[in-house]
Amino acid sequence: MRVMNTNLCASPDGRDSLGALIGMVRGEIVRAIEADLAAQGADLKFTQFHVLKRLANIGPMTATELARAVDLDGGAMTRQLDQLEAKGYLRRTPHEQDRRALRIELTEAGVALWRHLHESNVATLERAQKDLSGDERTKLLDYLQRVLCALREKN
Template sequence: MKKDPTPFEPARENLGVLLGLVRSEIVRAMEAELLAMGVELRFTQFLILKRLARLGPMSASELARAVELDGGAMTRQLDQLERKGYLRRSPHEQDRRALRIELTEAGTALWLQMTDCNTRVLEAAQRSLNEVEREHLHDYLDRVLSALRDKS
């Protein structure tokens, strides 16, 4: 049986809170790194550029699913990134009604700059772990994600 912590023992955060705190700290560190580079992007905008760089052109709805945004929020983010010159909306090759979102040359160049920033933040987040612990952490998180996505 699990006992309640005494007033002198700090309570251990549950998994959901802990994962949320880790994500918040990664977002904070990433935005600070970007700002230090002179790049004024929010973390969500960084994720949008990252997905486009890694997966190539896609529809706005595909991109929204990839970064877990609703349609309205995605439109606002795309408008901002398009105004900054990092992406463009182009007609879809097979469907005249649809648009494809793709990186511009400036967006690709920015992504290449930000890759090192992303690596530094994730490296710092894991600095207290050795290589085996890093592999275990990745494996554990993969398994937790799979369990959450398993509908059976």
């Protein structure tokens, strides 16, 4: 059955592999999620969705922490926060212990929006992995995690 798969969806190029492959998978995931968002009338791009998701999953945090979590530049984060705050999905509060920092938290509207988007996001990620067994999914995450660590080492 592996063979069939290979035939049906021809390997774009037997050679170059890892770098390009990850890039393409990432691109497809982003496109799929943005298609979801559009289909549901949510006026969000992938990055804003990502910020929302992080806040929903992990809870309030600093702008810098959030920036690192979604792998975004500090300056870019400021602007995303501007937009999401303008739309009423989050709020900037002064940080309790550090007057330089902010505490970013979802508003009621933000929480509600996330509840609305959550399901289709799960469905999309499920669709992406539909041809992998539970064991394979676990391994995929493990391998990716280890690749990430290897790349980050040695700094």
